[in-house]
Amino acid sequence: MTASSILVLGGAHVDRRGRIHGETAPGASNPGTWFVEAGGGAFNAARNLARLGYSVRLIAPRGGDSDGEIVAAAAEAAGIEDTPFIFLDRTTPSYTAIIEGDGNLVIALADMELYRLFSPRRLQQRAVRDAIARADALLTDANLPAETVTAIADAARAAGKPLSGIAISPAKVTRFEDALPSLACLFMNEAEARVLTQARPDDPRQWPDLLRRAGLASAVVTRGGEAAIAFDATGAAMLAPPRLEVLGDVTGAGDALASGFISARLDGQTLATALRQGVAAALIAVRSPLAVAEELEPALLARVMALVPKAEMLA
Template sequence: MTGKTILVMGGAHVDRRGRIAGETTPGASNPGGWFVEAGGGAFNAARNLARLGHAVRLVSPRGGDADGNIVAAAAAAAGIEDTPFTFLDRATPSYTAIIERDGNLVIALADMDLYRLFSPRRLQQRAMREAVAAAGLILTDANLPAETLAAMAKAAAAAGVPIAGIAISPAKVVRFEQTLSALAFLFMNEAEARTLTGATPENPADWPKALRAAGLAAGVVTRGGRGVIAFDATGAVLVTPPEIPALGDVTGAGDSLASGFISAWLAGRDFGEALRHGVAAAAITVRSPLAVAEEMSQAALAAALSLVPQAEWMA
């Protein structure tokens, strides 16, 4: 796929996921097993975008440790141009999660202290200014400090480059609050949307109104296995995800939805089709035990897209 490089600046760390083998028993020892892989919202999306044929450059803080090597190897395997800020005396960030047998999250712990060192001053470096100016789109996530996200949005606007964000979690999405009006899109789930708006609409059609009132011009709200909502200045659409008979792991599903949406949007597809592509990419991911499905490709996306219903325009 041709086009300018997608510049990804955000979370790229190590995911450790413990999967419970039987029925979950809170407050007790549960038999299961551990799985370790590279992760991070921005990095998951970056690898999916690279596998969909886009040129991708990654910029993210990293420690000089074995976990940093895991991230570097994953970036190389995906064909990403990897240009980290490396701190040899620090630990690479990590995310540790407990997953139920059916693939749903029980609880997680995020050790993300190193991301604080991705300060706005980093964006003032000549190499970073040139990278922003040369990008076709910037993708970031709420793992970075709020002031860095604001500086990134300002730099993107000055360069005339669209910027999109991934919310990451209800606790972190607030870092986008001062940047919402500058985003081309923000990808979030209902819990994150609720944090931004303070609203809990009974009718899903009311999410766009609530998010616009919070200052967001365009975004995507996932709702588990229910319809996914996307909106921009032209209106709002809903796409119902297809049934997934064998759920692998929901980790990374939202990140892959963002990558499928962005890939289609950059290719000039209309708003509803972009959302369908995002839902198809998420369907590929949730069938996989990995946060980034190895089979992700344009061909796999086309096959998955055939199972996704047409977008419904919402009043």
């Protein structure tokens, strides 16, 4: 069977993460170590999907610097067809984060100015139009400008191709607002869902109704170590991930969940099964010190999925 082809348009940059050794001391110098790797929500998901056997093509802006070379090398290592827009006189975007000893995020700074140059006009290029036509599914993230996200959604709808989105952050999720009705699924955390709906429900089971009113037909809301919520036209599901005694790094967990979920959906699986597979992929990610776990592959995903409880279907 030929693997599904996925076109990914969005963030592909360099992550710099500082890991604090011991207890965090706010407002003071903290001993720790730096780690540098390729990252970006769309790119993390693209590499996960490639590891799961899909044919993945990446279109993303990049500078003509050493950081751009890091991204290019990571794409090649993952087996991704890398077709970037390269701006030789610009700096490749970067994300710099400080991580506590327990793996949780303290603070992060995103230098993403180059993504502004990925304008809707870029989608009119023959190579991009051909890539959309050949793909079985599309994926984008909110690193791109709002007008570009909307244009991608319009192009996907016109081509009859499902488009999924990754919210990235509370500050960026609103870039999806005009595209919400065109999305096959939007992946976000609870903070991002609050911004999108302007609501703060007491019961997480309320998220499906709130997000449907916002215009979404399907979405997944993650809640850290608490139960994730997913819904589509068939219903809604809730699943609490197994507790882990040790976290490697939470960076990339949401992107991994999106990858596992999308993979299941492309394989024709139900909402509940897709949520289980997404949670399994996230568990593999958080046990790894990398944003994209090098050990991820279909057999491991199946073994970890067997440890994930069944999703609770919601009324």
